[in-house]
Amino acid sequence: MTIAIDFDGVIHAYSKGWHDGTIYDKPMPDALTALEELMQRDAVFIHTTRNPRQVARWIERKSWHDIDCTTHLPRTWYGRRKPFWNTRGLLLVTNLKLPAVAYLDDRAVRFHDWEQALTALGITPRLLDCGWCYEEWGEEVHPHPECPQGAATAEQGAPTDWQAIVRDRERELKTAQQQVQDGLAVIREWQRDGESNEYLTRVHKALNPPVSGTSAGAAL
Numbered sequence: 001m002t003i004a005i006d007f008d009g010v011i012h013a014y015s016k017g018w019h020d021g022t023i024y025d026k027p028m029p030d031a032l033t034a035l036e037e038l039m040q041r042d043a044v045f046i047h048t049t050r051n052p053r054q055v056a057r058w059i060e061r062k063s064w065h066d067i068d069c070t071t072h073l074p075r076t077w078y079g080r081r082k083p084f085w086n087t088r089g090l091l092l093v094t095n096l097k098l099p100a101v102a103y104l105d106d107r108a109v110r111f112h113d114w115e116q117a118l119t120a121l122g123i124t125p126r127l128l129d130c131g132w133c134y135e136e137w138g139e140e141v142h143p144h145p146e147c148p149q150g151a152a153t154a155e156q157g158a159p160t161d162w163q164a165i166v167r168d169r170e171r172e173l174k175t176a177q178q179q180v181q182d183g184l185a186v187i188r189e190w191q192r193d194g195e196s197n198e199y200l201t202r203v204h205k206a207l208n209p210p211v212s213g214t215s216a217g218a219a220l
């Protein structure tokens with residue numbers, strides 16, 4: 001088996017990105033021991049856009065020459081470079097994309113089909129399991145009016161504070177009662193001032209219905 005390994009971000013920590021083009025950072029934790037381990041089992045090559053010799057020297061230096069590197073693909077008897085790498089125990093560093101059973105890369109997006117790939121790249125929004133709504137900015141939201149999950153979350157999202165509703169209604173009732181009392185007081189004043197008329201008396205009666213046989217209006 002042949003394994004292809006990316007260099008920047010996988011072997012080289014690459015914390016500042018490309019920066020000035022030098023290999024400025026430390027190896028990723030466990031990178032060199034993992035490389036050695038893999039190289040005992042499989043043919044391994046480093047696949048990089050950098051100058052392969054620069055990378056090969058860096059790996060040899062950092063591994064105290066435990067890892068042997070080459071930048072040369074073997075040639076066929078007629079001088080053409082073999083288009084594959086199948087040597088164990090020697091690390092090839094190349095800028096060619098050679099065949100491999102696996103490519104280890106910090107920027108890889110695994111391809112299954114184009115629909116999945118465009119979704120993974122954020123080109124097509126992902127349809128959520130409800131079948132109605134799409135992912136928005138990486139979050140599952142269910143704004144579709146026919147989405148049952150959206151309705152369920154809306155109910156859950158705003159728990160009803162029944163006590164607050166009762167308190168509000170009680171307050172409104174008290175205010176209304178006070179307004180009626182104020183109105184009655186005004187009517188009484190008008191009546192005292194001799195402004196009483198049939199209409200005011202009727203209003204007063206309507207607002208202050210007779211209690212236990214006596215007319216409140218009559219008490220005035």
Ligand SMILES: [Mg+2]
Nearest residue numbers: 006008009106
């Ligand atoms: Mg990389």
